[in-house]
Amino acid sequence: MAKSPEEEHPQKVFGWAARDSSGVLSPFHFSRRQVLFLPSELYHDRENGDDDVTVKVQYCGVCHSDLHTVKNDWGFTRYPVVPGHEIVGVVTKTGKNVNKFKVGDRVGIGVLVGSCKTCESCQQDLENYCPRMIFTYNARYHDGTRTYGGYSDMMIVEERYVLRFPDKLPSDAGAPLLCAGITIYSPMKYYGMTEPGKHLGVSGLGGLGHVAVKFGKAFGLKVTVISTSPRKEEEAIDKLGADSFLVSSDPAKMKAAMGTMDYIIDTVSAVHPLAPLLGLLKLNGKLIMLGLPEKPLELPIFPLVFGRKLVGGSDVGGMKETQEMLDFCAEHGITADIELIRMEEINTAMERLAKSDVRYRFVIDMANSVSQ
Numbered sequence: 463m464a465k466s467p468e469e470e471h472p473q474k475v476f477g478w479a480a481r482d483s484s485g486v487l488s489p490f491h492f493s494r495r496q497v498l499f500l501p502s503e504l505y506h507d508r509e510n511g512d513d514d515v516t517v518k519v520q521y522c523g524v525c526h527s528d529l530h531t532v533k534n535d536w537g538f539t540r541y542p543v544v545p546g547h548e549i550v551g552v553v554t555k556t557g558k559n560v561n562k563f564k565v566g567d568r569v570g571i572g573v574l575v576g577s578c579k580t581c582e583s584c585q586q587d588l589e590n591y592c593p594r595m596i597f598t599y600n601a602r603y604h605d606g607t608r609t610y611g612g613y614s615d616m617m618i619v620e621e622r623y624v625l626r627f628p629d630k631l632p633s634d635a636g637a638p639l640l641c642a643g644i645t646i647y648s649p650m651k652y653y654g655m656t657e658p659g660k661h662l663g664v665s666g667l668g669g670l671g672h673v674a675v676k677f678g679k680a681f682g683l684k685v686t687v688i689s690t691s692p693r694k695e696e697e698a699i700d701k702l703g704a705d706s707f708l709v710s711s712d713p714a715k716m717k718a719a720m721g722t723m724d725y726i727i728d729t730v731s732a733v734h735p736l737a738p739l740l741g742l743l744k745l746n747g748k749l750i751m752l753g754l755p756e757k758p759l760e761l762p763i764f765p766l767v768f769g770r771k772l773v774g775g776s777d778v779g780g781m782k783e784t785q786e787m788l789d790f791c792a793e794h795g796i797t798a799d800i801e802l803i804r805m806e807e808i809n810t811a812m813e814r815l816a817k818s819d820v821r822y823r824f825v826i827d828m829a830n831s832v833s834q
């Protein structure tokens with residue numbers, strides 16, 4: 463029988479994988495592709511592997527999408543799955559065409575590790591919307607080889623999908639910017655939600671939500687956190703810099719806040735009502751949906767029509783914009799508030815994440831975790 467690409471070019475890697483929808487992660491030995499397998503029409507004059515960067519993983523953030531995936535919430539998980547797409551590490555090897563990076567450089571890897579490079583989206587630096595975009599994990603390269611994420615000791619990624627990690631950003635608290643950061647930054651730019659003095663509501667104060675507060679303040683907005691948990695109020699204001707806090711389960715306060723917001727970023731990970739959020743928006747207000755609940759939400763049309771409101775969505779960001787976002791964060795001192803864990807603590811961390819018991823992002827210290 464013909465050997466698979468992994469068998470022909472083994473790169474031994476150690477990581478943690480979930481094997482079924484219990485979502486429990488355990489040690490997993492696997493192989494990564496050593497060379498870049500592209501369909502023949504995309505080879506051009508390059509040799510396989512020449513554009514690849516090998517990265518020793520130092521830190522990896524724990525995104526709620528990792529949790530959705532290990533639990534198969536969305537119904538397309540292929541086990542075993544090694545999650546992780548908020549990766550910071552150090553370059554250990556470069557292919558001969560690589561000119562953006564050298565051995566020893568600190569780099570970031572986010573949600574995608576491949577795309578077709580030729581479609582309209584790719585040509586506009588929107589690789590994240592390429593129909594052949596390849597996710598960092600739970601996906602396949604063009605040749606069928608599986609992708610595995612950053613809950614592992616090593617990544618091999620084509621140069622185009624690797625980010626320069628600015629000197630001023632810490633590797634641990636900076637790692638969540640690779641997904642949470644760009645997921646907030648990109649729609650704020652695209653939907654024009656950066657006009658100083660405007661009022662931004664942030665719905666859901668988790669990993670994405672807490673960086674939304676920080677970006678909002680960096681753009682000079684008035685920021686209100688909309689949350690079900692009154693216990694987060696003090697921190698949201700004192701620590702994260704929000705201007706106010708609205709408890710969504712308090713009808714009197716919600717009523718008083720009707721029609722006061724220009725934009726709302728909704729990061730809630732579960733099914734929830736949209737009518738109260740639409741009510742908070744002013745005329746021409748924008749509600750941007752970033753959370754990915756496993757079931758459709760109900761969208762009331764009357765408030766949209768009678769208030770000329772807009773509901774939109776957004777999926778991370780392209781490589782160019784992700785680099786721009788990292789540089790913006792370095793300049794404005796934006797990082798995530800994190801709880802650093804070791805790989806062995808991941809299952810407890812996932813249980814806590816499911817209960818929204820994290821301030822505000824778990825980051826795995828890969829270098830100080832047991833490797834086998």
Ligand SMILES: NC(=O)c1ccc[n+]([C@@H]2O[C@H](COP(=O)([O-])OP(=O)(O)OC[C@H]3O[C@@H](n4cnc5c(N)ncnc54)[C@H](O)[C@@H]3O)[C@@H](O)[C@H]2O)c1
Binds near residue numbers: 527667671776778815
């Ligand atoms: N659009 C994208 O590109 C993109 C990128 C990353 C993550 N996501 C998705 O965004 C969501 C949030 O991710 P995260 O990492 O910030 O998760 P998180 O768990 O850190 O934060 C989610 C927040 O939602 C709140 N929440 C949960 N259920 C709620 C409910 N029923 N009502 C009100 N609030 C509720 C939680 O308290 C928490 O504060 C996830 O669904 C994730 O898959 C989307």
Ligand SMILES: [Zn+2]
Binds near residue numbers: 525528547641
């Ligand atoms: Zn993510």
Ligand SMILES: [Zn+2]
Binds near residue numbers: 579582585593594
């Ligand atoms: Zn493309």
